[in-house]
Amino acid sequence: MPQTKSIDELRSRLVEIAHLNSAVAVLGWDQEVHMPKKGSDKRAETLAHLSGIIHHKFVSLDSDGLLSDFKKQLDSNELNEEDRVVVAETWRSFQRMKKLPESFVRELSEIASKAQTVWAEARQKSDFSLFEPWLEKIIDLKKREAKYVGYKHSPYDALIDAYEPGMTAKEAERILTDLKNSLVPLLEKIKKSKVKIKPEKLKGNFPISKQFEFNKYIAEKMGYDLDAGRLDISTHPFNTSFNPHDVRSTTRYDEKNVLYALGSTIHETGHALYEQGMSAEHFGTPLSESVSLGIHESQSRMWENMIGKSREFWQYFLPKLSKEFPKPFAKISPDEFYAIINRVNPSFIRTEADEVTYNLHIIVRFEIERDLVEGKLAVKDVPKVWNKKMKDYFGLAVPNDTKGCLQDVHWSMGGLGYFPTYSFGNLYAAQFFHQLEKEMPDVRKRIAKGDLLPIRHWLKDKIHIHGKKYTAGALVQEVTGEALNSKYFSNYLEKKYTEIYELKKD
Amino acid sequence: MPQTKSIDELRSRLVEIAHLNSAVAVLGWDQEVHMPKKGSDKRAETLAHLSGIIHHKFVSLDSDGLLSDFKKQLDSNELNEEDRVVVAETWRSFQRMKKLPESFVRELSEIASKAQTVWAEARQKSDFSLFEPWLEKIIDLKKREAKYVGYKHSPYDALIDAYEPGMTAKEAERILTDLKNSLVPLLEKIKKSKVKIKPEKLKGNFPISKQFEFNKYIAEKMGYDLDAGRLDISTHPFNTSFNPHDVRSTTRYDEKNVLYALGSTIHETGHALYEQGMSAEHFGTPLSESVSLGIHESQSRMWENMIGKSREFWQYFLPKLSKEFPKPFAKISPDEFYAIINRVNPSFIRTEADEVTYNLHIIVRFEIERDLVEGKLAVKDVPKVWNKKMKDYFGLAVPNDTKGCLQDVHWSMGGLGYFPTYSFGNLYAAQFFHQLEKEMPDVRKRIAKGDLLPIRHWLKDKIHIHGKKYTAGALVQEVTGEALNSKYFSNYLEKKYTEIYELKKD
16 A cells, blocks of 8 residues: 655654643743642643643554554665654654553653652752652652563663663663773872862852843853743753743752852753754754753753863853952952862762762762662662762762752652763763864864854754754764764863873873 | 443543643743743644644543533433533533634634734834734634624624623623713713822832732732742733642733732732632532633722722731832822822723723723624724724823733734623622622721731632532622622712712712
8 A cells, every 4th residue: 555644744743742742841841940839739630631642642643554654664765864864763762652551651740740849848858758658659660661661681771761762771881880980090189189279269149130140141152042042040950942942941049159050050051052953943853852861961061061161261251250249259360260160079969069070970870770770779778878879989978868869850750761861971072072172173262252152053063953863873973973982081081180180190 | 321421531521621721821821921032933833732632622522422411411400519510511611612623723722822922012012013914813713713603693792702601792782881871970070070189199119029029918918829829920910820729920010100010919819819719629620610701800800999999908008018118108198099099090001090991991992892803893993993982982092002902912812702801890899899898897997907818718608619600690699699780880989989089979
């Protein structure tokens, strides 16, 4: 039987689903940023109903064989380049989603929504026992999800694959161990350095409304279009996108520490630029979707660290910051400022971690969540194990759960398998930035002039605009000419910290 | 064949639809309060998709005959009191909605969403020609809607019935003419009064953030639960509800005039209390829906005018206002303040109108929209006709369209037939308040002590909690013991203004 329906029919089904996902994203954003607290139960139900409808529409994509027909055309090489991406990626998600019963998807969405509210309270009260029964539910649900999806070696494989397609527990462990093996000796050398950096010098009193304006200014300099996006305040900084013309970022603020929000803002704006850089024309199809969480994170980390913690960036922005907040910045030298913002300091909170210890935070989470999912660790033991690992890897005694296992929102959202992608992001970022410097030799000079838009355009052309045209592996190959290689990240750290801490070269 | 499915099945279908309507309301609220401007096209599409799904689910309510079966049970008196309301009201909306094709509903939703964005720009630029083609589209769509729904005498009947069930163009004209006949002589007397009120005395400089806190304080004193609702800022004040635990109100502010926002806030909080007063248990069914727009408006108008513009209200709140803004309020006497906030002053803007001229504004809009729908008036002539009526009824020369036919959002939303319900609200409000005074003889003393919660409870018990248990007519009968009678409103105005303007009694 000949194919009678065009690819436009498939696209329009995908676009409808994308609009429903946009609605979910608006409700999710509102929940974090504005919703009054008594609204949480009903909001969870609303989200569950919407998720159920989306799931139903997605599994029905192929009810008349439309998707299967195109899959056959894909396999027999009959599709053009764009349609190939649309069909291949839709088929991949379809195969995964089809395995999840609608009732399961509704249940997960409802539980996760309520769990987030409980988590926020537990975190505020530093009381893991409040959150424990909800984390139990979440882990049970994620184990069920892994069973539905199927896996070869570890149920964790089925979960991480949702965020970083093709990744496994074993491969993640290898990469993270490699990283650890390069970070530990570096950290040891830094600890022995005679250079002592005094971060207290940057403390002060910074009214949040004034900080907010400065954060907005930085985001706009990076190229964030505030006619097609917003910057708001929430408990946990995040970025979400309804479509390339409506992207929402949030930051959290500390009145005593202006850098607390700035790092988050630059990070989330990196994500937001990826979302705004995608094709509005192809909205709803894989051609307007991000490659993977690791690639997404590479965008935020490159801006946050390689650019936002560079000498050149602050050569331009420190005088501006100093104008807004003369106390204390007028009396801080550029060298001192640069050293302080890059200071290595093993601490409790992942989102405040320096570039050297950051990945150790990820390893703690990765090991715990993998063990939870593989049934090797009981939920009730999470605080104990968390605290032990923090002692072993960082030498730190965690004082309470707010600064320990309750600090991140991810588990309450059901995001098991998400954390390792943060580390992958660091590796991709270093490799991309290395390539950018090769192609744009004056990039550091531009940064020093506050001229950031060329970077934004380079990232858009090389990465954002393609959507899922390339897999993560293929994209790295396409952009940099070689496969992912952790040496770029190691070299970057080595060079930066050798200078700051006056380390002996190997 | 016996009925096998329970009423719970019908309820759960209605609840699912209600959750989708909640999602639409969240997106609508976000659109007015937060959405960046480039987001409007895609938002319109998202809303159109959601509306289409809702319409489809609603028309499918009876695809297995479930609703028809219950309709038969209703007709043969087999249902209990609550189920009777659920089935009767669902059947009524079902009959109306069923007549509208899904494609039409999608189109209307999409056009209305875009028209709102254009209207906001046209209003800002005071340029009707920008909005004209969109109003054309809206009128055409509403004419089509009337044809789909059907009507006896005027297509306007089919439209007004959606907001005030059972109302017709003819009946609305009769009521509004009656009103006019009592207002005109009163206004004439007021114009001849020697009492001259000087509103300039209340002008000053009132930072919006400080005003905002005072507005929130008033709303909370009225009983608005800010753990189950919000108060925000938008171009046009409005109230929307996602469910009784998540209600959103907005106000607009003027830095020079503190009363500009206060009136709106009290008004919108009146609406918000109705929404919070409904049954969360029955969410999604007609037992948790408002009776009609007229009844809804009676709640806002009673708070705004009968209570919020009473001597007693300001006996309590003027000292508080004066504490926040000593300049100018410390030097204003209670009598003077009371006279100024009730000053009769024919003006251009409906939402700023006094109680005597307010209904004349409604008559202008009612006549124009009815004539547009009946094909007796061309869209391009709207500004001309508007301005002529303002001259004839108010003696005012409209200086521009911002102060004229572009001032209200309603037409851009497709809300033809909505305006007259504002006047019905005034009549209901006066009759309810008269009853409240009978049942709670010390109510004015309580108001004078800032003790407003008993009023909130009375309204909740008598009106809010019943949802659609009674029709508007039956509710008025139930609460006040007689049918709607405009004499309560006329007497209320007569008494109030005879005193303020020292008029001779008839």
